[in-house]
Amino acid sequence: KNISVHHLNCMHNSSEGCLEDDKPDVMLPCFRRNMYEEPLALYSNGSIISQLRKTIHNKRALDESLFYLSSSTAADSGQEDQCSVSSKDSTVEAQSPSAHVATGASAEAEHPVPDHLQAKRARVENIIRVMAGSPNSRQHGDSERSDTDAREAREAYRENKRKQRLPQHQEHSAAGPDEECHKLKEQLHSMQRLLRQLQEKFLQVYNQEDPEHNECGDRMKAQSNVSHQRESPNLQEALKKELSRAVNDCVDRVFKKVSSTGLDLSPQQRMCSSPEVSAGADGKSQRAGSTQEQPQDQEAAAKPRSLEYYESSKAHSPQDQTEALSLVVRKPAVAPLSSVTPTVKRPYPVHQTPFQFNYSTPLHDSQILEHLLKYGPHSNFGVLPCMPPSMDRTSPDSVDLPWDTIAMRSKVTPGHLGHHARASALGAVTVDNLCLPHVKIECGELQGMAERNPYMSLNISFRLKKKSHLKKAKLMFFYTRYPSSNVLKTFFPDVKFNRCITSQLIKWFSNFREFYYIQMEKFARQAIVDGISDVKDMTVSRDSELFRALNMHYNKANDFHVPDRFLEVSEVTLHEFYTAISAAKDSDPSWKKAIYKVICKLDSDVPEEFKTSSYL
DNA sequence: CATAACCCTG
């Protein structure tokens, strides 16, 4: 781990610098290919696993800088280590059921397989590939472009798989076609289990949706001045729709293909297929469906934003803020506001409802879930990153995120924890604790889906994205003018921190401050020129010119509700400048330092919401 | 010598 982290740092320092444009083209082709094929190329279980693990581990140490796999900072290494074994294994396994086939493939070296069996095996192989979301499938009407890419990716993948598998050939020789069938069935069972769990979850969601729905909607309207806030109520439905469709598609595909290969399925197995889910989800989301039907891309980009706006505006609702905060209050007094209040945080309590995973078989099920999440309902996901993302993305913000390597973690609250409040008070239990694998996904739409999925948080790319992260940093400035590097680390969890990144962020805030103080000085001097004699006559309100200047700078889009606290701090700053200048203290070359000292004590805590959302 | 804050400039 140390090695890989170090390696990572070197990468940053030497090649890329620390800042990455939001432009998505930073991913090198080889990078993509690796990302795509590695999980597919490595799969094992049973006795060979330890050896494989070693191989994987070594490979990973080298490749991690490319994968940016998991947030393996030194800080969380302890936690991760606890899970590292299962995590690694499951990562591999979860992502590549198709490698099952590898098992059978080598069998024929020793026992030539009859033709019909071979054909059957080929079919099975195909099924699994489809299940894994291989580029093969075109059921969703892929464009020519992605078809081409699909082929290329597939071929590269096969080519490489062959090579990679070669050294370990003997290890797979035990299993045969029967084994495959067995494994297939096992997988089916797991899918069914998962499906049932999802169904239950969806039902719960629906049952409590409507009251919650309206209530939240109203509250939101009252508290937010974001123009497109209306979209928020549809988030759930969009999410549910997508998730259920993912499940449906995958399960359906499996059933269809498996049955077409002649494997016999029990009636129950067939019955567990998707109809109920699809009926529930699609039926419910009908009204939203009409509007969101078409541009999935835009939808994916737009929805998460509105949700987050909603969340933040809610958390900053006047009731929460105005009374609790006073300028003289020290940080600790402010802290409870943003960090310890669990109840106000989520507009949709259902978001915290945990999946009831069957923990007796956690790995298997979660593997499949992640499979679904990874490859999603659109089977061509695997190749999407190969094409220029901008072509499909119309929303400007969408360019920020989609096409980077992201490690995805489900924010699953373990069922036995029970109470949501408890879980959220603890800051949400991430999947790491469940030893679920870190999954790399590389699809914008999936990411959009994940953004909307309350059970997931994303670790995106681990690098600074100028556009999105800068925006976030600016918004954070409304709360803290002097963030410590710890705060920065905390609130940019999707960034892999190194020296360069840290100083970059610090530099940003330094620049922010610079602008801030320049404005303050300017307006203070103007007030003096204007003949204002009493500081009390200088106030900073939302419609004052000073605020407008600041808001324009830090919140250009004006889509963020600036906390009142910031107005107060601004006013204090303005007063400080005014009095200092009035007292002719500005003759001292370092007269501002005294002011800085005052202002830096007025930092408040950044709301929790900034932690989860990778951008606002 | 290194780091980071500060200051100034483009």
Place this chain on the structure above:
DNA sequence: CAGGGTTATG
């Protein structure tokens, strides 16, 4: 906002 120079700390 980034870059480069300067200063303060250690």
